[in-house]
Amino acid sequence: MLDVCLLGTGGMMPLPGRWLTSLLTRFNGSSLLIDCGEGTQIAMKEQGHTFKAIDTICFTHFHADHISGLPGILLAMANSERTEPLVLIGPKGLERVVSGLRVIAPELPFPVQCIELKDREQVIERKGYRITAFRVQHNMVCYGYSLEILRAGKFDAERAKAAGIPLKYWNPLQKGNVIEAEDGRMFTPDMVLGGARKGLKVTYCTDSRPVSQISAHASGSDLFICEGMYGEPDKEEKAREHKHMTMYEAAHLAAAADPQPQELWLTHYSPSMVYPKQYMDEVRKIFPGALAGKDGRKVELNFQDEES
């Protein structure tokens, strides 16, 4: 089960009643945050989330509205008595930006490790998440992220028996361990497991022009969260100029993905957009599974045969 909460939906600046865009996911006791602007820690408290469980923070890019809340959240985590290392993932320069901001959070009871993305596409495995960062097109280096929870095949007792694997190795093999038996025989998980089953996938992208890589990564997602900065038809030129995208462009990206994502949530609204829902009828003509994201919108994604 992957728990997903869109903490905020604002772009550029936090507003009364609208937090900056940020995503929190929880899987198997490990929380992951994408972006952390001014006020994200308050949004987390409003939703009842704890700071201690955050193992990973991914940053799309270094505009202030996506990272200005970092010192505050580090201190909130310190206050929660976390001692486990925290991993930060983001574009080249992450180390420099984090060290600048930590001028007001220099001492923490946990180590902070920065992973700077070097490639146009990069995969990082952490705490059960398979994180794929992919370059998008903004006015500074910016990445989208796909978060996947992979799922191994079903345990097949008949195959295990047929291969003559002693019963005591069945459980460790099912958990993915490779076993060397006392008699020197080697047993591998694929000897007892069927083909991989469908996992869970969430794709997140803000601050970009609508480029094809986004559709490619959104494909097969249970949930695709995407910037929809503007809804007014006459703002397309502005979106192009500032390297953002409109709600309609986001919907076209979802529609072009193959297979299409199950659902699309729009976010990162311009401060000038008062009521995002008013544009959704038009947006849904392009992609029927589109929803206007709102602060605190959440969903629990379950494996296909898992109880919800």
Add this chain to the structure above:
Amino acid sequence: MLDVCLLGTGGMMPLPGRWLTSLLTRFNGSSLLIDCGEGTQIAMKEQGHTFKAIDTICFTHFHADHISGLPGILLAMANSERTEPLVLIGPKGLERVVSGLRVIAPELPFPVQCIELKDREQVIERKGYRITAFRVQHNMVCYGYSLEILRAGKFDAERAKAAGIPLKYWNPLQKGNVIEAEDGRMFTPDMVLGGARKGLKVTYCTDSRPVSQISAHASGSDLFICEGMYGEPDKEEKAREHKHMTMYEAAHLAAAADPQPQELWLTHYSPSMVYPKQYMDEVRKIFPGALAGKDGRKVELNFQDEES
């Protein structure tokens, strides 16, 4: 007229429904901010204040809850199309802290000038405010601030006439200018003005043990805003240990000032304090003019003979 607004009342960390402690004053079109934590810009928006008019930001010290909102507010000011210089005032090290935080706000359309406080007491005149910074006692270097609007004496036409000052110089002299007449005679404002009249004074202090300098500076204030981190009688030891003060200690500081301030607002509440008002009966036994500050509490201070 000096407009005073306590934007937030929280200490340590922002909470849902409680912004971090920060003060905004407005005088003659010029806004001054004391401290700027995460979310202060949202608190300002809630109160309908504009960013463009902020000419001065004073920092008490560099704990994150007092300065983490700086990059966000600088960008909000940039968005308001300000081009006038901004002055930041704070303890030694200000330049280094500001430059660290500006890693995410590097380009601004206005110059930022830092004034680092060197003395235990230091006076800075700016935009009609007389700002007195005074060292207090925290676990890092920390200052309190008195903001004064001084008021010259009343214009005395009889004295101007008696001194033979031509009519055309009366107005510039009243405004404080020194005049050299065509015939070489010098006229100074004191030749046409009576004795200085009572001005306005607001004193602000958070994050300190209750030291006597605070009373000394609070004396004669129209409003004294002071930390009251704890109200529970058993938290006095904790206050002492972390170099904070209780509501009762703040009230004693107000009572000890000579002359006493007109009013005391408490602020910078511990996140553990849910309902500050519950302690006020006890606090008012020490200083009857005490009020529990709350987010957005405001007052308009007027000169004695000025219409409110």
